[in-house]
Amino acid sequence: MTIAGSDSGGGAGIQADLKTFQMLGVFGVSALTAVTAQNTLGVQGIYNLPPDFVRQQIDSIVTDIGVDAVKTGMLSQPEIIETVVMAVKHYRIEKLIVDPVMIAKGGARLLAPNAESALREQLLPIAYVVTPNIPEAEVLTGRRILSIEEMREAAKRICDLGAQRVVIKGGHMPGPESIDVIYDGIEFEELHSVRVETKNTHGTGCTFSSALTAWLARGQDFFAAVHSAKQFISAAIAGAIPLGEGHGPTNHWAYMEQKISDSATFFGHVRP
Ligand SMILES: Nc1ncnc2c1ncn2[C@@H]1O[C@H](COP(=O)(O)OP(=O)(O)OP(=O)(O)O)[C@@H](O)[C@H]1O
Numbered sequence: 001m002t003i004a005g006s007d008s009g010g011g012a013g014i015q016a017d018l019k020t021f022q023m024l025g026v027f028g029v030s031a032l033t034a035v036t037a038q039n040t041l042g043v044q045g046i047y048n049l050p051p052d053f054v055r056q057q058i059d060s061i062v063t064d065i066g067v068d069a070v071k072t073g074m075l076s077q078p079e080i081i082e083t084v085v086m087a088v089k090h091y092r093i094e095k096l097i098v099d100p101v102m103i104a105k106g107g108a109r110l111l112a113p114n115a116e117s118a119l120r121e122q123l124l125p126i127a128y129v130v131t132p133n134i135p136e137a138e139v140l141t142g143r144r145i146l147s148i149e150e151m152r153e154a155a156k157r158i159c160d161l162g163a164q165r166v167v168i169k170g171g172h173m174p175g176p177e178s179i180d181v182i183y184d185g186i187e188f189e190e191l192h193s194v195r196v197e198t199k200n201t202h203g204t205g206c207t208f209s210s211a212l213t214a215w216l217a218r219g220q221d222f223f224a225a226v227h228s229a230k231q232f233i234s235a236a237i238a239g240a241i242p243l244g245e246g247h248g249p250t251n252h253w254a255y256m257e258q259k260i261s262d263s264a265t266f267f268g269h270v271r272p
């Protein structure tokens with residue numbers, strides 16, 4: 001399940017999450033927190049849903065269909081965070097993947113400033129894994145992050161805040177490689193990938209965290225799931241789609257296309 005906002009542009013938010021779940025063979029369900037009028041140029045409008053109605057959607061899903069893993073994206077308001085925290089505790093959801101979405105690429109706030117403390121103090125302590133980008137990790141820890149060493153220190157601090165595991169995404173750190181730091185509370189790992197020169201990176205964070213959620217739902221262990229999610233996002237960025245005038249979306253079917261062309265057979269037929 002994804003608990004997140006709708007991106008009318010289809011590259012981020014609920015739409016990115018459900019497309020990713022589908023590509024990875026996971027049945028996606030959703031609880032919407034907000035509806036955005038959004039395209040590749042930015043966010044033109046935000047309509048928050050009432051917290052009670054967010055809870056109602058979660059109740060409808062969990063009491064009937066059930067969930068193997070839950071991710072959160074845009075949570076917008078402190079009241080929505082409190083509602084999600086209560087529901088996660090009530091249903092004893094263990095695999096909670098928190099993507100602490102704060103600010104969209106174009107600069108629009110997707111989390112009210114007065115919701116940051118609720119995210120830090122209430123949501124992080126119940127997270128199985130948190131996936132901040134560098135600016136989000138800076139807000140969560142209150143420290144600047146300018147190096148890999150500082151990414152590691154931030155990961156430790158985020159675990160000290162109560163999260164069980166952390167992936168700090170390095171997309172915002174300049175350099176020829178995009179380096180993510182993974183920490184499970186005991187061991188660190190760094191994931192390196194060649195930085196693709198593209199402006200079409202709308203939705204990279206949502207897509208990465210939903211791929212991670214899908215692999216965790218499928219039962220992969222933490223480090224393996226992060227590696228698999230990285231493969232998915234790397235293919236999606238390499239094959240990103242130049243739609244619109246601004247930051248175009250990543251390509252949610254690129255990973256599967258790659259897998260199909262890598263394999264000699266497709267649906268049992270030998271490829272020509
Ligand atoms: N230009 C790039 N080339 C290769 N990998 C990238 C690039 N940009 C981001 N990534 C990778 O994409 C994933 C998402 O990272 P990123 O830091 O962009 O998340 P985000 O900031 O939450 O996304 P957004 O900027 O869309 O809000 C990470 O695995 C990161 O290493």
Ligand SMILES: Cc1ncc(COP(=O)(O)O)c(N)n1
Pocket residue numbers: 004005006007012013014036038073074101103104105110201202203204205206207
């Ligand atoms: C509804 C919504 N949710 C999240 C994001 C951030 O997306 P990302 O960090 O993946 O670019 C967004 N732009 N819109």
